[in-house]
Amino acid sequence: xxxxxxxxxxxxxxxxxxxxxxxxxxxxxxxxxxxxxxxxxxxxxxxxxxxxxxxxxxxxxxxxxxxxxxxxxxxxxxxxxxxxxxxxxxxxxxxxxxxxxxxxxxxxxxxxxxxxxxxxxxxxxxxxxxxxxxxxxxxxxxxxxxxxxxxxxxxxxxxxxxxxxxxxxxxxxxxxxxxxxxxxxxxxxxxxxxxxxxxxxxxxxxxxxxxxxxxxxxxxx
Amino acid sequence: xxxxxxxxxxxxxxxxxxxxxxxxxxxxxxxxxxxxxxxxxxxxxxxxxxxxxxxxxxxxxxxxxxxxxxxxxxxxxxxxxxxxxxxxxxxxxxxxxxxxxxxxxxxxxxxxxxxxxxxxxxxxxxxxxxxxxxxxxxxxxxxxxxxxxxxxxxxxxxxxxxxxxxxxxxxxxxxxxxxxxxxxxxxxxxxxxxxxxxxxxxxxxxxxxxxxxxxxxxxxx
DNA sequence: TCCAGAAATTATCAACTGATAAATTATCAC
DNA sequence: GTGATAATTTATCAGTTGATAATTTCTGGA
Numbered sequence: 001x002x003x004x005x006x007x008x009x010x011x012x013x014x015x016x017x018x019x020x021x022x023x024x025x026x027x028x029x030x031x032x033x034x035x036x037x038x039x040x041x042x043x044x045x046x047x048x049x050x051x052x053x054x055x056x057x058x059x060x061x062x063x064x065x066x067x068x069x070x071x072x073x074x075x076x077x078x079x080x081x082x083x084x085x086x087x088x089x090x091x092x093x094x095x096x097x098x099x100x101x102x103x104x105x106x107x108x109x110x111x112x113x114x115x116x117x118x119x120x121x122x123x124x125x126x127x128x129x130x131x132x133x134x135x136x137x138x139x140x141x142x143x144x145x146x147x148x149x150x151x152x153x154x155x156x157x158x159x160x161x162x163x164x165x166x167x168x169x170x171x172x173x174x175x176x177x178x179x180x181x182x183x184x185x186x187x188x189x190x191x192x193x194x195x196x197x198x199x200x201x202x203x204x205x206x207x208x209x210x211x212x213x214x215x216x217x218x219x220x221x
Numbered sequence: 222x223x224x225x226x227x228x229x230x231x232x233x234x235x236x237x238x239x240x241x242x243x244x245x246x247x248x249x250x251x252x253x254x255x256x257x258x259x260x261x262x263x264x265x266x267x268x269x270x271x272x273x274x275x276x277x278x279x280x281x282x283x284x285x286x287x288x289x290x291x292x293x294x295x296x297x298x299x300x301x302x303x304x305x306x307x308x309x310x311x312x313x314x315x316x317x318x319x320x321x322x323x324x325x326x327x328x329x330x331x332x333x334x335x336x337x338x339x340x341x342x343x344x345x346x347x348x349x350x351x352x353x354x355x356x357x358x359x360x361x362x363x364x365x366x367x368x369x370x371x372x373x374x375x376x377x378x379x380x381x382x383x384x385x386x387x388x389x390x391x392x393x394x395x396x397x398x399x400x401x402x403x404x405x406x407x408x409x410x411x412x413x414x415x416x417x418x419x420x421x422x423x424x425x426x427x428x429x430x431x432x433x434x435x436x437x438x439x440x441x442x
Numbered sequence: 443t444c445c446a447g448a449a450a451t452t453a454t455c456a457a458c459t460g461a462t463a464a465a466t467t468a469t470c471a472c
Numbered sequence: 473g474t475g476a477t478a479a480t481t482t483a484t485c486a487g488t489t490g491a492t493a494a495t496t497t498c499t500g501g502a
Contacts, residue, residue, distance in 0.1 A: 008449045008498050030337055032253055034489060045451050050491065109337070112400070116251055116334055119402035126401055157406045158415055164397070165390030165416050172389045179333070180347055181340035185378045190438045194379055195386050197430060202423020209418060217411045229468050229479045255459060266481050271461065 015052040018042065023063055027106040030113050064121055067110050071101050072128060080136055087144040091137070091196045099170050099188060108174035134163040145204040150211050158210060166199045236273040239263065244284055248327040251334050285342055288331050292322045293349060301357050308365040312417045320391050320409060329395035355384040366425040371432050379431060387420045
């Protein structure tokens with residue numbers, strides 16, 4: 001008998017089915033859903049949820065785990081550091097993989113909704129970017145420019161900040177598409193290449209002036 | 222008698238007090254608050270809310286109106302177009318005013334929460350950026366580069382996209398601070414100048430290559 | 443075929459929630 | 473002071489909600 005035609009699923013299958021369905025459901029409805037609404041949409045009785053999930057929060061926690069799990073490939077950082085390709089090509093390759101992973105309705109909406117509810121949930125993921133990937137990208141562009149990156153705490157902060165601005169623009173495309181419900185261009189590859197070009201050109205050229213910006217900090221106000 | 226010591230406020234004052242309090246409250250708690258929680262926090266009875274607001278949704282609508290109202294200064298676009306200053310200076314001036322308006326906990330959190338709930342709410346505001354400000358910024362940088370901006374539908378889209386990436390990085394600082402609860406550098410002026418520098422330098426330099434990106438679209442896949 | 447055990451549903455509860463009506467309390471003009 | 477009026481609270485309700493217990497239905501092996 002095909003599993004899909006069964007009325008009584010194996011416990012493991014049913015749990016997986018509920019979880020997958022709940023991810024789509026919560027992505028659409030946000031965190032204000034009720035357990036009855038979820039059960040009705042899935043076509044099972046509401047108490048059945050409590051056979052597989054201790055309570056509503058337990059279900060949400062498992063949703064977060066499932067959505068964030070395995071969306072981050074540790075190989076990305078190694079590839080970014082691989083100087084056999086130009087920094088432009090490396091950034092294009094990384095951003096192609098990164099956007100493929102995160103420009104997903106469920107991922108974007110659940111990420112934002114969960115962060116709004118409790119920033120702790122997304123902290124680990126964001127820490128990975130902030131502590132590892134961003135310093136790496138800045139350092140690699142600095143190497144491309146043939147300039148020593150400016151040093152000091154304020155310079156480090158500014159460097160991270162510049163990369164944040166660049167990097168977040170791709171995540172933000174997901175926000176525009178799946179939260180604002182705007183249309184975004186469908187040729188993502190074109191946009192990645194154009195933005196990488198603007199970013200690398202700009203950072204290479206302005207890198208020598210960064211020290212100056214720091215020195216002038218606060219002077220103009 | 223000072224109004225703050227009164228027990229029975231004038232209707233207009235009470236309505237304003239509830240609305241202001243509710244804005245802070247909803248910014249913190251999100252849209253899952255109950256009318257009792259709001260009333261308790263404010264120190265009034267729950268039915269009192271219904272004297273001033275028809276129902277829960279009516280209160281939310283008035284919150285949105287109050288938060289989004291007058292956060293957008295129509296003079297900004299005119300200033301961006303005023304070529305008596307360099308494009309860098311104009312962008313710095315604009316972004317200083319813009320960030321001052323929107324890097325506010327209530328604004329950021331209610332903007333995101335309401336967009337997540339119903340994208341219609343933020344549509345008008347975002348349309349203003351997309352239709353008016355972004356094309357203007359791109360055109361002004363093109364003029365700075367002394368290059369005719371590339372033409373055609375795809376070029377327009379790409380141009381808007383590049384500016385989206387730049388512009389959104391400032392809004393996104395608010396997301397980082399008030400939603401992710403990350404620390405962001407306190408010297409905003411420094412960041413604005415550095416990012417404007419990277420952006421203008423990069424766009425001026427890569428502008429002549431944009432046509433090439435478009436021509437190559439899809440070729441590399 | 444039949445039944446033991448697992449899977450799912452029905453029935454139910456206490457607490458919560460948005461909303462309304464009735465009763466109470468403060469304010470102010472006279 | 474006093475009473476008319478507006479502001480606020482208390483009491484209350486019907487529908488909802490998360491969760492549990494009791495009951496029923498299905499599945500697969502002997």
